[in-house]
Amino acid sequence: MARKALITGVTGQDGSYLAEFLLKKGYEVHGIKRRASSFNTQRVDHIFQDPHEVQPRFFLHYGDLTDTSNLTRIMAEVRPDEVYNLGAQSHVAVSFEAPEYTADVDGLGALRLLEAIRFLGLEGVTRFYQASSSELYGLVRETPQTERTPFHPRSPYAAAKLYAYWITVNYREAYGLFACNGILFNHESPRRGETFVTRKITRGLANIAQGVGSCLYLGNLDALRDWGHARDYVRMQWLMLQCDEPDDYVIATGEQHSVRQFLAWTAEELGITLEFRGSGVDEIAVAASVEGDLAPAVRPGDVVMRVDPKYFRPAEVASLLGDAFKAHQRLGWRPETGLREMIAEMVAADLRCARQHALLKHHGLGQPVPAGGR
Ligand code: NDP
Ligand code: GDR
Numbered sequence: 001m002a003r004k005a006l007i008t009g010v011t012g013q014d015g016s017y018l019a020e021f022l023l024k025k026g027y028e029v030h031g032i033k034r035r036a037s038s039f040n041t042q043r044v045d046h047i048f049q050d051p052h053e054v055q056p057r058f059f060l061h062y063g064d065l066t067d068t069s070n071l072t073r074i075m076a077e078v079r080p081d082e083v084y085n086l087g088a089q090s091h092v093a094v095s096f097e098a099p100e101y102t103a104d105v106d107g108l109g110a111l112r113l114l115e116a117i118r119f120l121g122l123e124g125v126t127r128f129y130q131a132s133s134s135e136l137y138g139l140v141r142e143t144p145q146t147e148r149t150p151f152h153p154r155s156p157y158a159a160a161k162l163y164a165y166w167i168t169v170n171y172r173e174a175y176g177l178f179a180c181n182g183i184l185f186n187h188e189s190p191r192r193g194e195t196f197v198t199r200k201i202t203r204g205l206a207n208i209a210q211g212v213g214s215c216l217y218l219g220n221l222d223a224l225r226d227w228g229h230a231r232d233y234v235r236m237q238w239l240m241l242q243c244d245e246p247d248d249y250v251i252a253t254g255e256q257h258s259v260r261q262f263l264a265w266t267a268e269e270l271g272i273t274l275e276f277r278g279s280g281v282d283e284i285a286v287a288a289s290v291e292g293d294l295a296p297a298v299r300p301g302d303v304v305m306r307v308d309p310k311y312f313r314p315a316e317v318a319s320l321l322g323d324a325f326k327a328h329q330r331l332g333w334r335p336e337t338g339l340r341e342m343i344a345e346m347v348a349a350d351l352r353c354a355r356q357h358a359l360l361k362h363h364g365l366g367q368p369v370p371a372g373g374r
Helices: 013-024 068-078 092-097 099-119 156-175 197-209 230-240 259-269 325-331 339-362
Strands: 004-008 028-033 058-062 082-085 127-133 179-184 216-218 249-251 272-277 284-290 303-307
Touching: 004 013, 004 068, 013 028, 013 230, 028 068, 058 068, 068 099, 082 099, 092 099, 092 156, 099 127, 099 156, 127 156, 127 230, 156 179, 179 230, 197 216, 197 259, 197 339, 230 249, 230 325, 249 325, 259 272, 259 284, 259 339, 272 303
Parallel strands: 004 028, 004 082, 028 058, 082 127, 127 179, 179 249, 216 303
Antiparallel strands: 272 284, 284 303
């Protein structure tokens, strides 16, 4: 019998990589997707299996983390060996605008799943993974951050994730559930949502390079992050549930860079050398030189980025840097993809899209490409 996994957030960045990973391992994979007025399964369409054509091992169920009866019913039907709770309103800036919804989905959503496991008597059957976050550290008390670093959340998102973290620990201690927290630092990929800063930059600059996008507007360029590749991080999510004992693990690269550096390296990938002028809200990035043929629409002297204070957050997390020593020591995990390599992969993917837009525009068929919002 194939092992069964249930993934919330299967249509998101991590959910799609994890589903691929588990299918390759021979799992039967069940994912929860939200009802939307248009298609929202682009990230998993390539692994969808038409039940009319093959004996499928990948199933999608309509559901929502705010809906207890729906989650309990899916859990009862699937009786999964492993649950990966990746579903979330995952945007930190948006959580300031929708704090109650974020608390409901990101905080209580975890509780609803844990309670469903308990209510159905699956404690001895089902292992649980909670997608915890380096945002828990917030106002950091020590660098680098480890599993023992105290938390100080700085957003409604992080406060909701703090509840989910502790309720996961609580169900492990109180009911003996095999429940783990992965405290994951930022991880990105070509499948990253378009409004997170890395993808906003790779997509925005690729569009400018091909003449289908205008100036990029960003917020805090001084923010420091520890960026890894999502593909490497989902492997660790699975590894945690294969251990003899449940535990919590930091997953990070141990390297830290600024948003400004990420922008400069992305430009370099396109043959553009950037010069940063001004400071604070007046800072701009100018194309100092352009080489090669990847950015035909950019001329030296063009302003490609301006700071817009609208993207500053009410409370910022200035600096995050993780120490994944425990994951390395106990589970043999190390990230395999370096940041420059990941930027190259993201730029290549966004450049392909930008070129398609440019071609359509050339034939008078193009729609304007919206710049990434938040
Ligand atoms: P994404 O934003 O790409 O994916 C989030 C997923 O959750 C999507 O499938 C989304 O559905 C789904 N979702 C949102 N609201 C609900 C809801 N009410 N009910 C059910 N599903 C819902 O996030 P990532 O893949 O990047 O992250 C996965 C998890 O890991 C999240 O919990 C995130 O908070 C956490 N995390 C992420 C990190 C990162 O750097 N990527 C780092 C640390 C933690 P839809 O597609 O319909 O929007
Ligand atoms: P983060 O990721 O908040 O760390 O949360 P994000 O990419 O949104 O921001 C990283 C840093 O970049 C700064 N920044 C901008 N951010 C966005 N989104 N848009 C901008 O224009 C911009 N300009 C500068 C931000 O202020 C911030 O400091 C991500 C999410 O995936 C969470 O779900 C996850 O828990 C954490 O990573 C770890």
